[in-house]
Amino acid sequence: MNTSASMPPSTSPSPSGAEQRAGGPPVRLGALVPLTPPGWVEAGRHLLAGLDLAVREVNDTGGIDGRPLELLVRDTAADPERAAAAVDELAGLGVAAVAGEYHSVVARAAAARAAALGVPFLCSSAVLDALTEEPTEWVARLAPAQSHGWRLYADFLLAEGRHRIAVATQPSVYWASGTRVLREHLAPRGGTVVALDANALTPGALCDALVEHGATALLLLVGQPEPAVPIVRAVRGDRRLAELLIGAPAGQPEFAGWAAALGGDGAGIPFLRYLPESPGPLGERVGRELGERLGEDPSFVAFEGWDTVTFLAAALRSHGTDRASVAASWPRVEAEGTRGPIRFSRTPDIGVLQWTWAPVQVADRDPAEPGRFRVLRTG
Template sequence: MIRSPSPSGAEHTDGSSVRLGALVPLTRPGWVAAGRHLLTGLDLAVREVNDVGGIDGRPLELVVRDTAADPERAAAAVDELAGLGVAAVAGEYHSVVARAAAARADALGVPYLCSSAVLDALIEEPTNGVSPARAMPGARGRVARLAPPQSRGWRVYADFLLGAGRRRIAVVTQPSVYWASGTRVLRDHLAPRGGTVLELDANALTPEALCDALVDHGATALLLLVGHPEPAVPIVRAVRGDRRLAEILIGAPAGQPEFAEWGALLGEDGAGIPYLRYLPERLGPLGERVGKELRERLGEAPSFVAFEGWDTVAVLAEVLRSHGTDRAAIADSWPRVVVEGTRGPIRFSRTPGTGVWQWTWPPIQIVDRDPAEPDRFRVRHVG
């Protein structure tokens, strides 16, 4: 178990602290870089809350569990955290894992604020147990989310592709609810606008065979809907090394190029690959201050995921101060929350089809690494 230390460095096992559970991918096959950034943001915000007196004089304590991108492990962690008396559960990066955590938290009556996962159907039905057909718009829900739903972000990405003149889109994909959902969003948005989507199976094709298929189908863009670093890195190397595909655009909507590991593994080959990033064009004073602190702790530029972590705790701290630590009161508070986050004012509303209280809306950018300077990011499109 990992806990953020209290201001005194002691663990509060006597009930004097207010506990928050945190779900984070810290080991493989989880996306470890994303987990590290998310945890850094969560931990920094907890420390800042405690520096100004905690929650009505009680220290805020982060009780962390490693999900390792495993839905069953995440659900078991929610069980454990609920038993430890956490006021709420927060975090997670992987959408399929977050969905399992959300379902379990809802079943146990524990509020869950999802930091970074985007799958639309984070929970399958309204979280008060009422059937979708009978649910009222104001019905209480225990699950809320900061990241935008996939349908919103990936439609922005599809618009970027159209604006760039890319209409023959190939997606190389692996079996996953998340990748399948993304493919459907792209196809539904592109088809009425003259775009086509060709699916290629990453598990059935070698990188070289994939290149042949792209040439045969005349694809003008290839989107990487696959795991990182395998098989994403070998695919990028193969496509970059194939002269027949010199004009193809490689894209990674899920955000693989955001983290330093991408640049370290691919160098110049990893530049010019647009992806979704949830940051504003320009950070305000709060975002600038937090970004500086995150950079010092991480030893590198903070990703949008680190900012999502900080904003998660900022929201929960405000809820705990204003509405108390009772789980039902926290769940009732989502529609009344107004918090100044690092990326703008945060308010929640019901979004049809998601089953959650959703921040409407986080900023969305399409960004890539500059081919002339791969450590520098370029904003290509704003949603």
């Protein structure tokens, strides 16, 4: 599969000549996915698996009024400028809409460019509240806003008796936004948040700072595997911090690479994921097929990919493939997703159309069996 923005588009699947004659030319969707470093490649692989599976299922059920759906995949590599350039390219290739992206800062650049060009962009996974600077009709989002999920996570910390929170963080709009959400939610409830610069502190120095501040929880607002994995190893190996809760609200422990890197040390670290506590028949069926494709259990990101294309197909089938019609249809379309009925609406303080809300869990890997997840809180 070609994922280079400078090369001809990749497709999934390539329609045959007979298909094109029968129903007309394919309906093209652009897909933005981090597939190479410094992007979170594991998340990108899961997102693409969901997008691709849904495209194939749409085509197996007649496509878009007999026309096959074609996925043009572009690798963002977690680069906002590369994502914006990909939107330009995809617009020139005639896509009906753009979908995907995992990294919030990258999705924000893609959303701004899509809105400027008049290209519908359905964001699959990025959660940054301020996905666009101004309200727009051209952008919708499937994942819950960061403030929604991270407030639930803050409530979980308080319920666990964790009031003195330290965050190991790196410079990023996303991490800064998360820190602000936590601080604003915890402060009125007796919680405090101190930020520790993970770029400036070695893992050992960070452990010293945790002891100095009397922290009862450390949240990893950092990249994976670096520096998250070394930080976890250092904290787990420090007897002074034996009672410290390590948390990762951004979801790093969801992926198999986390367990492979840390083994038992990676268990018992609560994180956010966007799944129902008990999947319905559709979720179970799609989960099995995604697992077969990935060779491992699918993360919530894979389900987000499937739900994205499924909703877009419903919009294209009911309102046509004209870009303005697609964007205008979003508040009037409902589609059955793997995690419940998907519908978009305006939400206070969110500038894009939003599904309110995908199910949210606080979960962790069971210390007794790190391959198994425990659900600790739902919302």
